[in-house]
Amino acid sequence: MDTRKFAFENVELEYKTRPAKKDIEHLIVMFSGIRPDKGYEFDGQASSSIHCNWLWIRDEIEGEHTYYVSHKSDTTVQRAVLSLIESELERLGLRKDQCTFVGFSKGGAAAIALGLKGNYSNIVATVPQIAIGDYVRDTRPAIMKNMLAEDDIDGVFNLNSLIPSLVEKDENTDKNVYIWSSLGDKEFATQVEPFLPMFGKYSNFNTVITDSPLVTTHNEVTKYNLSNLVAVLNLLIIGVKPRLGNVRNGIPLADVEGGVEEGYAGPVTGVQAATHELTLKEDRLFPSGIMFLPGVPLTGYNQIFKDLILTSANIKKVFRLAEMKDKWVNHRYFAHKFVDYRFAGFASRKNTGIDLSELADGFYSLSLRARSGDRVESAPMIVNDTGQQTSSSNGSMYILHAGSKGTTLLKRSVIGESASKHVLTVEDSWIKSGLFHVEGRFAVQGIEAQSWKDLDYFLVLKSSNRTLSFKIGAAGKKVNSSIFANSYVSYKSAYFATPGFRGVPLADVPTDTYEVNVSLVKGRSVFTERIGQLDVLNGRKATGVFKSF
Missing domain, CATH: 3.40.50.1820 (Alpha/Beta hydrolase fold, catalytic domain)
Structure with a gap:
């Protein structure tokens, strides 16, 4: 209109x-x-x-x-x-x-x-x-x-x-x-x-x-x-x-006979849970949603305990969630008789995110758990918006996948394997005013890059003392889709660059000599190739040499 x-x-x-x-x-x-x-x-x-x-x-x-x-x-x-x-x-x-x-x-x-x-x-x-x-x-x-x-x-x-x-x-x-x-x-x-x-x-x-x-x-x-x-x-x-x-x-x-608990005639097993948002930022996870035990009123704090659980083959990590008000929950989940679930909302405590830095490398399934007295109920974490998010912090990479049946998290090294057949070029690089920029093509044969959303790229600085990483972007510059012979896969968006082509800050990068790498992420696969060397002095002065490999 x-x-x-x-x-x-x-x-x-x-x-x-x-x-x-x-x-x-x-x-x-x-x-x-x-x-x-x-x-x-x-x-x-x-x-x-x-x-x-x-x-x-x-x-x-x-x-x-x-x-x-x-x-x-x-x-x-x-x-x-x-x-x-x-x-x-x-x-x-x-x-x-x-x-x-x-x-x-x-x-x-x-x-x-x-x-x-x-x-x-x-x-x-x-x-x-x-x-x-x-x-x-x-x-x-x-x-x-x-x-x-x-x-x-x-x-x-x-x-x-x-x-x-x-x-x-x-x-x-x-x-x-x-x-x-x-x-x-x-x-x-x-x-x-x-x-x-x-x-x-x-x-x-x-x-x-x-x-x-x-x-x-x-x-x-x-x-x-x-x-x-x-x-x-x-x-x-x-x-x-x-x-x-x-x-x-x-x-x-006041007219509900016997009070809300006695008047409730819905299910009394299981947990009702919905994750409205789940955001990954560096090494922190920010969840928000609702969770309650059907039939159990939530009219204040500490009436039930809410947990986020990460489970791998041999590790189980439990993170306590904060309780929040949700003004629409009673409308969405009304069943037969009114039960007040207004404090069903959850988020990370103090909204500071869940710290994943101490989590061991591994593949984890995410679930939600509600506890009230002897009643303990769990359910897989289902996120409203499905899809994949990636982030990194220091030398670790986090790959979060939200699907219709559950949510998983992979924590691993930001350094991946070298692809046997790939194209890597450095098209431009500069160091100025405490910023470092690099851009170029990075494609792996068989890994489609039809859209800029298909791939994630990370800039990795590795020395003998530490590994630092920055999430960079799949830039809008198009790449020749025929860079590999006899390939029917499109690689036109296999181009990386620092965000906005503005560079990444070096102010917090310790003085050291770093090997500069670029990591390409597709699903759970990570491929890493070296593009040069960077010498940093007090985060203000830096020199580097970069080339195509």
């Missing part, structure tokens, strides 16, 4: 549209909530089942939000937005009663304010801020500064009065207004509940108030109610005006 511009007086709006997917004569106007990118909302998969015309309007003037109602106390933006909507309705040949204003949070406030100001009959809002002035003053000073002029001493009062005043003056009470909120949203008591009675003047006013342990924050309300929200929108777009009345949904925690 391409974005377009709409100019009105001194305001320029950015917007985008999506045409109807069926013969449905209706337009939904979507107002966005507070977003770091100031972008659009509800424009992906969640809205794809609502097959009418859509209009999304971006809320950004001078790099900040305006709630679509005020910029430096100038309300021209309101007229600009309504003018854009009217022009879109005219383009589509639709009437006002064939249009629904929708918004979440900030967008919900805008949907109500502009829906009433423009006399539109269908308004759908989740967790709106009705007292806009109080909210931006107390929690969003940057937005308030953009919305109000510095000398506007009545600005907060006027923003607070905007929606109540529009409701009070509205003589057309034949409207369909739907508001979703929750007792679990801390804004409910100040931004929603006090204002609900005033909407009772409308002929079809509806509320859905959620009271559920699955909703404890502002952002969780819309997610929890998404299915019934979409259902209401799908009825409105075909001309059906559902009358919900005042609905309470969810099961309050």
